[in-house]
Every structure is written in C-alpha cells, then in structure tokens.
Amino acid sequence: MWELVATQLATGTENDVFTLGFGDGEHALMVMCGPIGDLDRALGQDNYCITTDDGRTSYRGFERWAVHDDGRVELVFSPAARDDLGFDGAAITIPAGDVTWVRAALERITAAPQAER
Numbered sequence: 058m059w060e061l062v063a064t065q066l067a068t069g070t071e072n073d074v075f076t077l078g079f080g081d082g083e084h085a086l087m088v089m090c091g092p093i094g095d096l097d098r099a100l101g102q103d104n105y106c107i108t109t110d111d112g113r114t115s116y117r118g119f120e121r122w123a124v125h126d127d128g129r130v131e132l133v134f135s136p137a138a139r140d141d142l143g144f145d146g147a148a149i150t151i152p153a154g155d156v157t158w159v160r161a162a163l164e165r166i167t168a169a170p171q172a173e174r
Contacts, residue, residue, distance in 0.1 A: 059147045061086065063130075066155055068162050077162040079130070079149050085110040086132075086147055090166045105166045107138060115141035119167065124160040128153040 065080035078087040090105040108114040117137035124130050130149040139145055151159055 059086070059144045060149075061147060062150045066151060066159065068158070075162075075165065077159070077166060079147075079151070080110075086149070088132075088163070088166050107132075107134070107142065109142065113142045117141060119146075122163055122167065124151075124156055124163060126153065126156055128156060130159065 061079060061081050061084060063079040064082055065078070065085075067076075067078045069076055074089050076087055076089045078085060080086075087108050088105060089108070104116045104118055106114060106116050107118070115134070115138040118135050119138070120133045120135045122130075122132045128151045130151055131146065132149070133146040134142060134144075
C-alpha cells in the first residue's frame with residue numbers, strides 16, 4: 058500500500074479531462090477522466106486513468122475506494138491495475154476540511170457515465 062500525507066490537493070479540467078490530484082511535494086497520484094473515443098476503446102483506455110508522478114499508469118480502475126470523515130482516503134486498485142502500477146492501492150491522508158469535495162471528485166470520476174464526464 059502506497060502511503061501519502063497530501064499537502065497538495067487539486068481538481069481541474071483541461072481539454073475536457075477532469076483531474077483529481079494528491080501530492081506531498083515529492084510524490085503524486087492523479088485520477089483522471091475525460092471523453093472516450095473509438096481509439097481509447099481500441100487501446101483498452103475506455104475508463105478513468107490512475108497515474109503516478111513517475112509515469113506509471115492504469116486504465117483498469119479501483120476495486121473499491123472510500124473517503125472517511127476523518128480525512129483518510131483509501132484507494133484499493135483492481136488486480137489488473139495493481140499489475141500496471143506495481144502496488145495494491147493508496148492510503149492517503151487529507152485535511153478533514155477537504156473530505157467533501159475530494160469525495161465528490163472521486164464520485165464524479167468513477168461513477169458518471171463516460172459520455173457525461
């Protein structure tokens with residue numbers, strides 16, 4: 058399990074891609090979603106994307122995730138994403154005041170139909 062105390066949190070949209078980023082000044086993990094096209098489908102990239110600061114990337118998703126009211130964020134990767142990324146998931150600590158918007162961002166990324174993201 059990758060552990061991070063996030064001192065940097067951000068969301069943003071650029072070129073129709075919505076991103077949630079967690080960072081500690083040294084390492085980062087980002088979860089992104091955007092419009093899905095035929096090429097994305099052909100390449101197996103028709104899902105949200107998880108990427109790390111060192112370029113490891115997976116389009117194969119979470120097994121489960123949770124944002125707890127005390128600021129603990131648990132991201133458990135699917136077995137295929139574990140293979141892609143090289144670790145089981147992430148245990149991230151965020152300020153409790155950021156829980157609501159981080160939860161909403163993860164819901165937007167993981168729950169919305171592809172076309173509506």
